[in-house]
Amino acid sequence: MVGVSGASGTPYAAAVLRALLAAGESVDLIVSRASRLTLLDETGISFRDAHWRADLGQWLARGADGTPDAFPGTDTAGVSYWPAGDLAAGPSSGSYPAKGMLIVPASTACVAGVALGLSKDLLQRTASVTLKEGRRLVVAVRETPLNGQTLRHLMTLDADGATVLPASPAFYAGATHIQDLVDFVAGRVLDAVGVEHGLYRRWKGELGGGAQGG
Secondary structure: OEEEOOOOOHHHHHHHHHHHHHOOOOEEEEEOHHHHHHHHHHHOOOOOHHHHHHHHHHHHHOOOOOOOOOOOOOOOOOEEEEEOOOOOOHHHOOOOOOOEEEEEEEOHHHHHHHHHOOOOOHHHHHHHHHHHOOOEEEEEEOOOOOOHHHHHHHHHHHHOOOEEOOOOOOOOOOOOOHHHHHHHHHHHHHHOOOOOOOOOOOOOOOOOOHHHOO
């Protein structure tokens, strides 16, 4: 399951979704109301319940630099979409089959809601269910700086078994393009749940690799 909250960073979510689908994984997608505004602001794409598959295809085709057809032809047949306001949706129940949940990106409001167990929308409810069922929850928090309150919420999530994964790109993999930085974060998210991918060059213990480029 993939939840997209309202933090800046919709290219991170797109990269994760593309890689999950390329790995043959089925995806249950939840897009929060706030994230629709962020998506519109960052990409110009409207995400509509009635046309979600077409809108998703347009989103996944877009590169991190704004190129509209950087990733053409992404097959979205493996995606099931659940409106954020539908608290009776499948993922709201612990009996719904799922391996875990990735929240990419995770806003501080989302982090607080999950840490406090508010379940104010389907995204937060699904995250709470993921924790109570003992499944993997990865929270790719995208905010800076972090205040004490948010840090305490992140500590709560860590104590509850979640993986707190800041959306923090690294440069040792030889990034030469903004997409490389985005893919590094997306790759680390997938590493946390054991999904194979080729999104970034891994560290091999040899200095100078980053200076050689991708």
